[in-house]
Amino acid sequence: MMKQYMKILKSFSEIEPFLPILQSCADKNRKALGFFTKQTYEEQALQGRIWIAISSDTNDYAGHLMFGGTFPLLKIFQVFVNPNYRRSNIATKLIKELVSYGESGNYISISCRVAADLRANSFWEKNGFVLIRQEQGKGNSKRTINIRIKELNTPTLFTYGDARNKQNLHSSEVQISYINRPISNNPSYVIDLNVFFDVVRNRPRNKEASLLISAGFNNQIRVCVTTEFSKELEKHSDPNKVDPVLSFAERLPTLPPIDQKNLEGIISKIGLLVFPEKMHAGKLTENDRSDLLHLASCIHHRVYGFVTNDKAILKVSDKIRQNYGLDIVSSQDFIGSDSISEKYDLKTIFDGQEINSGEIKEHERQELESFLSGLGISLEQIVTILDPGISGSPRRRVSVRADNELIAVASWDAPSKFMQSTVLYLFVDEHHPTATKIIDHVLETVSRDTAPFQLRRIDLSIGFEQVHTKQTALQRGFCLQLSGDSLSLTGGLSKVSYRGIITPDSWHDFTVKYKKLTGLALPSMMPNYKEFINTGIVFKSTQTINLKLFEFETLISPALLLCRGREAIILPIRRRYADELLHSYQKQTKMFPYSEALLHVERAYFKTSRNTNLFKKGLPVIFYVSGKEGGSMEAVGSGRITFSDVLSYEEIDMNMSRQGVLSKNELSDRLDSEGKIHVFTFDNFNLFANPIPFNKLRALGLVSAANLITSEKLKYNQFIKLCKTAYDKEQLK
Template identity: 25%
Template sequence: MSQLQLSPVQDVDTLLALAGQVQALADSEKESLGFLPETAIREAISRRRVIAMLANAGAENEFAGYLLYSGVFPHAKVQQIAVVHKYRGLGFAGALMRTFLSELEVRGFMTVRADVAADLPSALAFYARSKFEIVRERSGGKARGRTILVHMRELETDTLFSISNRIPPTGFELGLRRRSAGQSPLFALDLNIFLDLVRNRQHSDQARRLFGAALAHDIRVAVSDEFVRELRRNSTDVNNDPLLQMALSMPRLPTAEVDNQAQLQEKVHDLVFVRRGLRSSGTAQALSDARHLAHAAIARATAFVTRDAALLDSRDELIRNFGIDVISLNEIIDLLPVDEIASAAVAVAGAGFQAQVSSRDEAEKYLRENNVATATKSFLDSVSETNVIWKIAQDQRIVALGWLSLKRSIMPSGKLLVHTRPEHQSSAFFSDYLLDFLVREACKGGPITLELEQLPGQSMVHSIARGQGFTKGPASRLIKIAVGKPLAEQNWTASTKELQRRTGFTLPANFPTNADAIVAGYDQDSAGLLRPDELENLLSPTIIVWPGRAGVIVPITKRYADELLGTNRQQRLSFIESMDASFLTKRAYINSPKAAKLMRPDMPIIFYESKRDRQGIGAVVAVARIVDAVISKKHEISGEDKRRLVVENIADFSASEDILLTTFDNLIQLPKPVPVKRLRELESVGRANLVSPVELPSEKIAQILAEGW
């Protein structure tokens, strides 16, 4: 990555001082740009219609290029864009265009136009890369007889139509479960939980933790009318019963309409006791349990906490039919938020940059410098005490910033902000890294709902976020759910329960039997069909091993695994530069073309760290998803593809001139590496003992991942 620093210039006085250099560059490109007199350039500068780019490779800034535009709000037009010859091919034109588009979006422009001659292939390719579309063609001037292709690009600017398009349509809706402002989840308690608290019983410690969480306002607890009636029925002296007096002082669920509760009680009793043929059906205790649940459902409690086996066994049917969850004491304790844990992330160095923690003060200063302080005010006003603020710095200057604010709750959520300097050549690279890094930090404690602020002028960030599974959300935000672990039949029930309780998002209770479509959503009214790949993107990082989804296990030596997979078990010194691949969400693995039939798009790819260099541990260490696998000539691999590799000499791989380049994403490191001895027991090493790739059926993939997690 180049150490060259770019600085956009829009100040009128500075631009007027550069007017002679702008004119000289424009005159040198008359064939492509046409003639523009000096007076027109100076007038455009005075009207703030010129952006220049300065390059700084040492002590002095040097003029590197300019962009001149016109137009009437809210529509702009690129008139000229040019880069000094010595700086061509380094991404300067793209930096100028990104700076220009960012400025237009901040100012509320809706479209930008560029008229490009059809006989300028380099210019046409540049506008295509910049996501302009050809909308029509027209004839040029009579002197040259050129055909002009009119290009347009719509900008990410809030308009009446764009705002309405962000409102989710009727049907499937991926949105946050809204509770009243500032309120914690409400849990209705069964009598047995209360007795665990007040008596010295097996589950008393857990009950005390539960009530401690209520006192800390992490959750709210309440009891039903039946709770009090049940205590009264079992009391020998209602006037002098300390348990009853304590229960009377506890928060109560809102009073329910008698007839509605009676009807729901009958349905609950039928579902839990009658249909299941339980002996307790029709008993006083069964009817009492049904009244508890009916009242909790009508009060829209988050869940009913109990140790009653019959109620817990009916959990899926109760959610599906009445929208009330039933949770055990053990399960709710596991969900309680833990005390704040500092991020374990350590500073890392890339080629010419450092990724490291930032203070809040320097982060806010960066936002002010980039004129987004107003746009980020609501985010900054709402951030919690638990923050992960990560910066990308070059030569002590912040060039990109990521901010994660986590809300302490039993149903946690996180707010994200990512901003990069649009003029920087690596703004897309930094955006990709920061988004992925913060999402992974957020879901370390379990599934979580995330909101990403959509900042004006950051359309590249928004586009990359959509590629990482973010989708339309409320107001000017994108949202997603992050799971952070593989999903297979072995952990499906526990994982879907955890997902529903932490985010409100519901998946089928039973593991899908095919890969056609999965019903998912927040409730029956908003549920919709999602293809498994859509679901996988939405919940990423995750790998879903549904039946029939074959995969492949491939060998990799430790020296490559450490950087490509991030599995280094020793902390890397912060001043040692990592290759670009270790910062990208899409990375690449190369091996012999003979494996082409085994490496197919969308397959899980399991990485086995071999002992071949006598340093590897001989175990499965990570899993990912194949994006594509392409046979390429060694000398024809593009610079972009090389960037995804951690291999310096491609010639060492494959005896032929061809190599198989496999791109993958959704990388997940396994916390418990699965050793080769166990792989042999699972018959997953193949005839060559994992010297070469081995295809595995979904059942084997699921077994390996279950043991690694």
């Protein structure tokens, strides 16, 4: 076939004329490509997520690529080539263009879903998309779906700054305060008239819009409307007839009315974003002005998001969020899985007592109510604490026992993309000798129980006499609220948790959401490593706050900040030590009790004094399970070093032996000629969803000639490569 010369179109104005033929081709091949509505194609094109290849000679449609996803992961939804232009490498060129786009934007990887029975799997393999798992497809066919990933080679232009071992200032020692909010403060989403009609008139977007309404019924979000909403609806109603739709709409939660004169300033500014040409020409239509009134009301009342299918508004969604902090979303954005399952079961031995932590069973309820009542909790409050939730909005409920004696009860909401906050009810018998360790364990468990790559605010609710709980929470990144109700259960403490990595490119989105949850404005640019170490991050609370990297990372734990220039260390660890120190590393529940070290947020690892200088406070440590004792020979997770020193046997026995897993004989055997051993403690352990085998580590250039016989330093560019490989599968969940 004669060689074809192609051009790739990306802007909406260029793509729009080709959308009808694109949809026609996709619909004819829906078995391979899946089905999307006309509106979906238009919305994706408006956001620059459809690219079209055309013939340079004839301008004919030759193929297209449709993609999406959220940072740091891109997702391919469709790749199609016109039969008349096949065998011209068009699909490969589109994929390469997306790879270039992803790497220039510092994305980690690209994923795609391909039916296992399609010949296209060979195409994806040739283009570097590795099969990582399979899922059972939905619908009548029940086809097996291959999940494929391509890792991106994100360029690195920055170098490492010197690490320094700084003293930790706990958040209790600086006056960081978060805004105090009502316990039931769920994010408010305002819907426009078209989204409402999608539900009540059973239009094509009914499924997506219904999910939004369902989340409102489940109390995950607040669904409301503006006063302009009813005015628009009245225009579509017959004044001489009773309109049940209008009657229903008038009963929807409505934002308070605002004098339009007070909104004119917002309207004039946001109008230039949404309708620039019409604003300059003074030719806004009645509908245009109604749209701007919706947006201005949302901005004035500081609601979380505005749900619309309006193309002009969706097209400038990023600019509206950046300038006004208002999320613009379509009903399509509410499709998908939003919860994860986090382990909170544990069995260990402490001072000869068996400690069990696990899910509450309904047959325990009478005993739990009696325990809480004994701590001075009212019956009304007990009902809230033990509430199991409902199918669409489940709650975690955990009890902790020592030799079958109930010593603690905790409950909180399961993670959801709709809910950015939860209340942690934590009630502990602080007279019990294990109380402090149990408090540590629960606080860490809840901090980890966060949707991947999402922020979550945790408001702590405890008994009045739980002094140790409050002190421990302050040391674990909880901050005081600006004000509080002394009559409530709330301990006046809150924490923001982030599970995943934060990069300079995702920093802006992080800061916008962080401000919504806390009221604190972080710098617009993420400090690099040297800036974090030598100056810290500076922001305003009740006073000007200056936090170094270690302290700020503690505030948002278990987050990992990939600031430019940060290095890490990779540590080989034997399987039996990993089994005991790294609870979530276990793929199966252990029959016998775990080490007491798992009750400690900071766990200790003892090693010979070789390479001691590599271990510095705040440095990320990658745990590699070696091949000894049948180990898996793969990097399984990361932690953060909190302390490192060479100590004598007596110092360790007195202060740190319970945080580790070595016996006294094993400790003695590892002492050097001076009777000392290197010990470091770590926290913030995060299990890699995609463990990295030795051969892969070597292929990525992360292993020296020593082959991980001992600890090795990872430079910044190596650290980035490792994180891209380790966290991509986590983002898929």
